[in-house]
Every structure is written in structure tokens, then in C-alpha cells.
Amino acid sequence: MRITVKLFASLHKYQPGAPRTGLGVDVPEGSDIAAVLPRLGVPDRAPLVAMVNEKVEHLDRVLKEGDVLSLFPPIAGGC
Amino acid sequence: MAALVERLRELAREVKDPSGASLWLLSLPAVQQVAHEAVLSARDVEIAAVQAHILPARYGRSLGTVGWEGQLALLRATVGIVGAGGLGGWIIEGLARMGVGRLIVIDGDVVEESNLNRQALATQRNLGQPKAHAARERVAEVNSAVEVIAHCLRVDEAQMLQLLHDADVLVVDALDALPTRLALQRVARALGRPMVHGAIAGFVGQVMTILPDDPGLTGIYGEGQVPEHGIETQWGNPAATPMMVASWQVQEVVKLLTGRGEPLRRRMLFMDSEGGSIDVLQV
Secondary structure, three states, X not given: OEEEEEEOHHHHHXXXXXXXXXXXXXXXXXOEHHHHHHHHXXXXXXXXXXXXXXXXXXXXXXXXXXXXXXXXXXXXXXX | OHHHHHHHHHHOEEEEOOOOOEEEEEOHHHHHHHHHHHOOOHHHHHHHHHHOOEEEHHXXXXXXXXXXXXXXXXHHOEEEEEOOOHHHHHHHHHHHHHOOOEEEEEOOOEOOHHHOOOOOOOOOOOOOOEHHHHHHHHHHHHOOOOEEEEEOOOOOHHHHHHHXXXXXXXXXXXXXOHHHHHHHHHHHHHHOOOEEEEEEEOOEEEEEEEOOOOOHHHHHHOOOOOOOOOOHHHHOOOOHHHXXXXXXXXXXXXXXXXXXXXXXXXXXXXXXXXXXXXXXXXX
16 A cells, blocks of 8 residues: 655655655555554664654554655754 | 823823824833832833723834733733743743743753854853843843743752742743653643743754643653653754744744634644745644
8 A cells, every 4th residue: 555654854864865745655554653664764763753644643553545654753952 | 090090191102003093102211110100010010001002112013913902911921931042042032022021931051152053042241141040131121021030940840830830821841851841741731821832953843832631742752751852962953943943932822822813732833944844733
């Protein structure tokens, strides 16, 4: 099935050619977010926030055809 | 009170606004004069003036946006700002200029050289000064009607709960570590106050308003262990990124206090000024 992946901020470096509108990625039916990360080159246990269709989800969230997966690094600066 | 209003009318001057309608303006010296005569704070004089639809001249360009009721709400409000660094400094500047009547400023640091690239309160002349005191001095320069309660402390959760108890409306997150932000959210929730979250790293930043019932940061980062810092440790913080995020935080505070507009509730505004995009995410 095909999903769209958007990598934000520092995560963009794992797919430097990816368009702003998102990268089309083919993944097996029933894949969860955790299963997609290695396909993108995102390291295991990289701290990140995952959103599917603009809603925050856990990494065990199973994806569906047409889902938009957005991945963010934690941003904690204020000073 | 009637005598006070009478005195304010005597000292106010009439101008025509762009539509041709009359507007009564009170100058800064007039505010200070009445405060002295009536033995009131400048803030109380400004509150009385705005209630009587006499506008302290300093708020002339705010009136069209916030209205009389909005300006009154701002003057009567107390807002807590935790952190007076990159975000906090610009937030304090903005809220003071808008006339938020009382600001509780909490920051345990002193001004350092590395602050000079981005922090509104850092100058070459005040290196070594506690930032909370620098905040108080700066506010006195831009809006002497605003009272600053300065706490030069690195606070834990219990201290935040105590010091922000008087923040009758809001707490603003201008911190630099994730666990402390989560603690601040717990404090805001315990106090029943909204919290305006902001965070920065390199060219990017994010803003969100969290009401006590909202999942907020725990909805994003979960309840468990969180990293102390994010990508800002590699990317640093250039001058305009805190300005960018702090501006939105100021607008959120103004909207919450005046009831105007739509707060970023359950919405995270994510700004990437490197790529040139802004995304709004549902949280």
C-alpha cells in the first residue's frame, strides 16, 4: 500500500531529496509506524514524534492506504 | 472614583480617529501626574482611564485590534513567564508593550555573552545581571504601568506551583528543557490556567496553547521518560527564531486575555523558516 511521508526539521536529512509535499512510500499492508522507519533510514530509537493525518500516534499505530505520516524531532529550546 | 475620572477628563485631549470619531487620549505625563496626585499605581490610573473610555496614548495603535474591553482585560491581567531568555525576553517585551498589567517573571540565570545573538534582555552593558532583574528594568523603560514581580530562581515543580499561584490567567512556557516544560504543564493544569507553549531549534519553532483539559505536551511526548533536550543542542538558536515563536506566543496570550480570535488550542503551529513553510497539526 502507498502512504505519504513528511520528514520535518532534522529528520529531513534521512531523505534529503524528499519533496515538501511528502514522499510517496510503498509499505506492506498492515505495517505500523515502527516498521516504516527503517525504510526511511531513520535510526532505531531516534527520538521523534509521529503524526498520522495530523494526529499524534504511537509507533504501533497500523497504517492504511493513503495515510500521511509526519515525523518530527523533539524541539525543546527556549533560551 | 468619580473625582478620579473627572480629573482624567480634565487632562485628556481630544483627537479625531481615522473615521472622524472623537477619541480622548491621556499622555504619559498625565498618567504619572494623576498617579502621583491620587496616590495610585500608574496601572490603576490607566485602568480607570480605559474604563471611562479615555485611552492612555501608548495604546493608540492597539485599540483597533483589542478594543476597549480588550485593553481593560490586558491591564487587569497577571501573566507568569517561566524563562526570560530567548523566548521569554521577547514575550516580556511584547506583553509589556500591550499593557498586560502584571508579569511574574521567573528565571535563575544571569546574562551571558552567548545570549547576545538572540536575547532581547541581553546587552553588552548588563552581562552578569540576573535576567529576571533585567526584565524588570526593561519593562520599566517601555511601559512603567506594568508591574514586574521578578524571581531569580531555578524553580522546581513545587516552586512553580507556588510562584505562579498569583498568575490569575496564564503561564507562558519559555523554558529550555523538555522535562521542565512537562512539569510546567502539570502546574498549569493544577492551577486551572491555560499555558502557552513555545519551543525553538535552529530555523524551526513551534507554538501551541494548552488548556487544563487538553493533552498538550503529554499528548505529544507521552507520560514516560522524555529527552532533556531536542535538536536545539545541535542546531543552536539564531536571532530570529525566538522572535518568530515568541511573537506567536504573545498573540496567543492576547487572544486568551481579550477573548478575541482563535487560540491555537489542540493545534501545534510548526514553523520551518529554513524550508519556508508553516504547518498546523492537530494534537
